[in-house]
Amino acid sequence: xxxxxxxxxxxxxxxxxxxxxxxxxxxxxxxxxxxxxxxxxxxxxxxxxxxxxxxxxxxxxxxxxxxxxxxxxxxxxxxxxxxxxxxxxxxxxxxx
Numbered sequence: 163x164x165x166x167x168x169x170x171x172x173x174x175x176x177x178x179x180x181x182x183x184x185x186x187x188x189x190x191x192x193x194x195x196x197x198x199x200x201x202x203x204x205x206x207x208x209x210x211x212x213x214x215x216x217x218x219x220x221x222x223x224x225x226x227x228x229x230x231x232x233x234x235x236x237x238x239x240x241x242x243x244x245x246x247x248x249x250x251x252x253x254x255x256x257x258x
Contacts (some may be wrong), residue, residue: 168224169205169238170237170238171219171227171236171237173233176237181234182219182234185209187211188254190255193212193253197249199245199247200230200242200245201244202231202244202251203241203243204237204239204241206258207239207258208237209236209237210255211233211253212229212230212251212252212253214249214251215230215247215249215252216229216247216248217247217248218246220244221242221243222244
C-alpha cells in the first residue's frame with residue numbers, strides 16, 4: 163500500500179479489504195463516466211474508491227495527481243480542479 167498526498171488530494175493505493183469493509187464502501191453509490199475532460203468544484207469532501215479506470219486530476223494552480231483502479235481517494239471540500247479521464251471510470255463515492 164502506498165499513499166500519495168497533497169493538501170487537496172489524498173490517494174491511498176490498494177487499501178486493505180478490512181478498511182474497505184469498515185468504511186462501508188461497497189454500500190456507497192456508483193458513478194461512471196467515459197473518457198472526457200471537465201472542470202469540477204467540490205462543495206463537500208468526497209471520498210471515492212476506483213473500481214476501474216484512470217484519471218488525472220489537476221487542482222487549479224496545482225500539480226496533476228494520477229489515480230485509478232484500486233485507489234481510495236479523498237478530495238478536499240472547496241477544491242476546484244480539472245478531471246481528465248484517460249480510461250472510462252467506475253467508482254464508489256461518498257460526500258461528507
